[in-house]
Amino acid sequence: MKRITGILFIVLVSGATRFIGAQDHAIPDSSIYTVGGQRHGISFFPRVQHPGVEYSPGDTLSFDRYHTYGVICHWMTRWAEEHPEIVTLYEVGRSYEGRPVMQMTLTSSKNGTDTDKPAAFFEGNRHSGEITGAESVLWLARHLIEGYGNDPEITDLLDHFTVYLRPVNNPDGHELYLNTAQSNRSTVRPDDNDNDGLYDEDPPEDLDGDGIILTLRWPDRKNGTLIPDPADPSGRIMKRVPRGEGIYATSAEGIDNDGDGRINEDGIGGLDLHRNYPENWRPEREMTGRGFTQRGAGAYPLSEPETRAVFAFLMTHPNIYVVNSMDTTVPMHLRPPSTSPSEERMYPEDLKWYIYFDDLAGRITGYERAGDVYNDYGSGQPLFGHGPDFGYWYYGAIWYGDELWNGGRYKDYDGDGDKDQVDMLAWDDEENGGEGFHEWKPVSHPLHDSVEAGGFHPKFFSQNPPAAHLEKWAANQALFNKALISHLPRLEWEEYTVKRVKKHRGDSVDYKLTVRFRNAGKLPTALSQAHLVKIVKPDEVRITIEGGNEKGSRYRILEPLPPAPRRGNMMYSDEESRGPEYISETVGYTPGGAIAEAHFIIRLFDTAELKGSATVVTTRAGILPAKEFIIR
Numbered sequence: 245m246k247r248i249t250g251i252l253f254i255v256l257v258s259g260a261t262r263f264i265g266a267q268d269h270a271i272p273d274s275s276i277y278t279v280g281g282q283r284h285g286i287s288f289f290p291r292v293q294h295p296g297v298e299y300s301p302g303d304t305l306s307f308d309r310y311h312t313y314g315v316i317c318h319w320m321t322r323w324a325e326e327h328p329e330i331v332t333l334y335e336v337g338r339s340y341e342g343r344p345v346m347q348m349t350l351t352s353s354k355n356g357t358d359t360d361k362p363a364a365f366f367e368g369n370r371h372s373g374e375i376t377g378a379e380s381v382l383w384l385a386r387h388l389i390e391g392y393g394n395d396p397e398i399t400d401l402l403d404h405f406t407v408y409l410r411p412v413n414n415p416d417g418h419e420l421y422l423n424t425a426q427s428n429r430s431t432v433r434p435d436d437n438d439n440d441g442l443y444d445e446d447p448p449e450d451l452d453g454d455g456i457i458l459t460l461r462w463p464d465r466k467n468g469t470l471i472p473d474p475a476d477p478s479g480r481i482m483k484r485v486p487r488g489e490g491i492y493a494t495s496a497e498g499i500d501n502d503g504d505g506r507i508n509e510d511g512i513g514g515l516d517l518h519r520n521y522p523e524n525w526r527p528e529r530e531m532t533g534r535g536f537t538q539r540g541a542g543a544y545p546l547s548e549p550e551t552r553a554v555f556a557f558l559m560t561h562p563n564i565y566v567v568n569s570m571d572t573t574v575p576m577h578l579r580p581p582s583t584s585p586s587e588e589r590m591y592p593e594d595l596k597w598y599i600y601f602d603d604l605a606g607r608i609t610g611y612e613r614a615g616d617v618y619n620d621y622g623s624g625q626p627l628f629g630h631g632p633d634f635g636y637w638y639y640g641a642i643w644y645g646d647e648l649w650n651g652g653r654y655k656d657y658d659g660d661g662d663k664d665q666v667d668m669l670a671w672d673d674e675e676n677g678g679e680g681f682h683e684w685k686p687v688s689h690p691l692h693d694s695v696e697a698g699g700f701h702p703k704f705f706s707q708n709p710p711a712a713h714l715e716k717w718a719a720n721q722a723l724f725n726k727a728l729i730s731h732l733p734r735l736e737w738e739e740y741t742v743k744r745v746k747k748h749r750g751d752s753v754d755y756k757l758t759v760r761f762r763n764a765g766k767l768p769t770a771l772s773q774a775h776l777v778k779i780v781k782p783d784e785v786r787i788t789i790e791g792g793n794e795k796g797s798r799y800r801i802l803e804p805l806p807p808a809p810r811r812g813n814m815m816y817s818d819e820e821s822r823g824p825e826y827i828s829e830t831v832g833y834t835p836g837g838a839i840a841e842a843h844f845i846i847r848l849f850d851t852a853e854l855k856g857s858a859t860v861v862t863t864r865a866g867i868l869p870a871k872e873f874i875i876r
Contacts, residue, residue: 277424279512280341280416283434283444285501289424292455296704296711297422307383307715310375310708312422313343313415316382320348320411323389329353330392330402336410337553340433343415345553350388351406359563361866362732362765363406366725367554367569370517370631372417373427376648376708376717377570381411383715384722397730405732408557408564414517414550425450425457427703428513429540431548435514440504447511448498452687452697457497459699460507461684462692464493475658475666480681480698497697499690516540518571518645519627520551521634524583538628545629558639562779565767565864566728567643569631570721572707574647577605577614577724578621580637582630586616590636591772597642604727605644609720617645640774642728642767648717649709652680652700668700676713680705733865734765738839740858740873745845752849754802755875759785759858760841761868763834769865770833780863782830785842787873789856799854801827803845834865852876 275291293299297310301318305311311319324333332349339345351358366384368377388407391398401407412418416432426447434443448457461470461482468490473483482492495507502510519525519538522545526538546552558564579598581588586595602614613620617627627633635643652668654675660666672680684698700706709717738760746754763769770780793799806827829842848854853876860868 277420279420279432281432281434281444283512284442285445285447285510287444289426290450290455291423292425294422294455294703305382305386307379307718309711310379310422310704310714311382313412313418316378316411317346319382320346320385323385324348327389327392331389332358336557337549339414339416339550340431340548341416343419345410345413345415345550347408347410347557348385349406349408350385350402352392352403355403356867356869358406358408359561361404361406361563362734362864363408363561363564364566364725364729364732365408365410365558365561365564366567367410367413369412369414369418370550370569371430371571372414372432372513373421373703373707374570374572374648375418375421376572376714377646377721378411378418379714380570380648380718380721380725381409383718384725385409385411387719387722387726401726401729404734405729406563407729408561410554413554413569417513420512421703425455426512427457427707428511429515430513430517431515431550432513433515433548434512437510437514438504438506440502440510442502442510444512444514445510446498446501446504446506446508448496448508451497451499451689452685454682456682457702458682458697459494460497460687460689460692460695460697461492461494462689462695463491465491468492470494473666475660476669478669480683481665481669493692496702497687514540515542515548517548517551518569518631519629520546520548521555521629521631521638522546523634523638524626524628524630526628536626536628541629562863563866565641565732567635567639567641568646568725568728569643570646570648572647573649573651574613574621575609575611575650575717576621576647577602577609577611578617578632578645578647579614580616580630580632580635580643582617582622582633583626583628585619591776594636594771594773597767597771601642601644601728601731605646605724608724608727636771636773638777640771640777640779642771644728646721646724648721649707651706652676665700672700672705676705676710680710731766733763733767733769733834733836733862735860735862735865735868736762736764737868737871738762738841740871742873742875748847750849752847754845754847757787757844757846757873757875758841759787759844759871759873760839761785761834761860762839763836763865765865766836768833768835769862774864775833780833782832783834783840783865784828784830784861785840785858786826786828786861787844787856787858788826788870789854791855796849798849798851800847800849801844802847803843804829828861846875848875 277291278288301315324331335344336347337345368381470482470490470492473481498508519540520542525545632645653663654671657667657670682698684696687697689695741758743756774780831840834840857870
């Protein structure tokens with residue numbers, strides 16, 4: 245280990261020399277972490293290895309620790325090599341810094357391709373520091389892979405359904421978070437958070453060299469807003485009071501790099517991948533000063549490659565029906581709408597399903613809250629460009645954006661009716677060995693005297709569970725996602741019937757063929773919203789007759805009439821212009837548990853019997869393999 249002391253960074257900002265940071269780190273050789281992009285502040289930071297994080301893959305995968313992106317990719321690669329019959333690994337895009345965004349498909353290949361089955365999509369780590377979601381996706385992957393062939397329920401799921409898993413959609417932010425003391429909201433693309441014309445000029449500094457950006461406090465009798473909380477005899481917790489009535493001022497650990505009187509107000513990045521979707525997108529600034537805006541929205545919808553990677557995959561895989569893109573912390577099961585009350589814009593029949601899943605989710609995870617973003621989370625304040633709104637109004641799916649981890653707010657220890665920091669501290673002392681709170685200790689600061697650093701660990705307590713408590717949160721959330729999969733529609737054949745309806749002169753006879761199938765799953769084959777936005781096509785029954793039928797000498801389809809050849813101004817090949825090789829009838833959308841049927845009137849000429857086969861083709865419920873029929 246090489247000990248580097250007293251590093252002093254100097255930059256010029258707006259014509260003035262600014263102190264960037266003095267640090268005292270014990271760090272290994274060549275342990276500087278560099279962030280891509282051109283910014284007005286520094287782009288390199290001491291590399292940190294946090295306790296409770298696995299930086300090199302071991303022989304087994306356990307969830308009493310977090311995992312870097314390299315370790316996660318190791319396990320995805322290993323699973324794909326060891327279980328090729330159910331696991332496929334591939335790249336779906338590149339991040340801002342050029343890292344591959346990796347994704348797995350889990351399904352039994354012997355029972356059909358992934359796109360021929362109803363599907364689920366689960367994504368973690370869209371926000372840089374919200375790494376619990378990545379671990380939940382990884383936990384679900386292990387659970388399904390190890391259970392296939394051993395657990396009848398899991399085997400049945402992967403035989404009939406497809407699961408797309410993207411543990412880390414934001415590898416740049418994930419790696420910054422786990423390899424440095426820094427944190428940011430989402431993408432590391434430089435951004436002007438404080439609207440001063442400078443980009444990322446004021447990131448936090450780890451002043452005491454412990455690898456953590458803690459809270460600073462210093463005496464301020466004039467503008468102080470904090471006092472020691474009377475409910476905490478230990479004096480560790482502070483209570484907020486009106487400005488001027490407190491004895492302390494606080495900030496995150498760092499200094500005022502740009503001399504604007506604020507500390508750490510413009511760190512690395514700042515755009516929000518969860519405000520970058522096309523549905524209800526709003527700009528960060530508009531010209532009238534009277535319209536809605538959305539901080540973190542990006543330059544335009546899908547401006548960020550990480551969000552485009554989600555959008556492009558979903559739009560080319562309309563078989564995806566249920567989605568969860570997970571964040572931290574509340575905890576809460578979050579769903580659309582994000583800009584209006586549920587009853588105002590949602591189809592009632594679709595809303596019933598969301599309310600059903602809200603209840604199911606709470607029973608599985610124990611989260612106390614579940615509901616829409618607009619009312620239940622935002623208290624009537626809209627979020628624009630939000631994933632759940634895109635998922636329902638644009639994509640017509642069941643889409644959750646769940647928040648994991650409760651920040652240590654397990655119970656009301658002091659009985660004051662509120663789960664506050666005093667209760668968090670009590671839980672940390674009793675259940676976490678006191679590791680979540682860092683005692684206040686003096687630290688040198690260039691602007692303030694008598695400064696102390698301390699408080700709850702910002703990464704592995706405030707934002708994510710301590711590693712020892714990770715698996716409960718990752719597993720419970722994954723089990724709700726598994727339940728979403730189990731509700732997908734499932735097609736099964738019913739018996740077909742053939743009825744003689746009319747005999748004509750010359751030995752021709754008309755028959756009515758009725759083809760029936762059942763949706764044995766719970767969800768309908770499509771939500772009403774999916775039909776409205778034409779993401780899905782109506783369920784379709786197709787029949788194909790064996791053998792030739794030169795000039796209609798053997799049979800003629802009377803109902804439904806075949807479509808006319810497609811000509812006119814459209815350009816089609818000669819093969820296409822002859823019409824399809826099958827006859828089809830659409831039957832709308834099939835509710836869960838319901839039977840649908842399609843009817844065909846077929847005239848036979850001078851033939852004893854006619855053989856053929858029927859298939860069912862749907863967008864979100866998959867394809868039902870061919871079933872043979874005979875008309876005689």
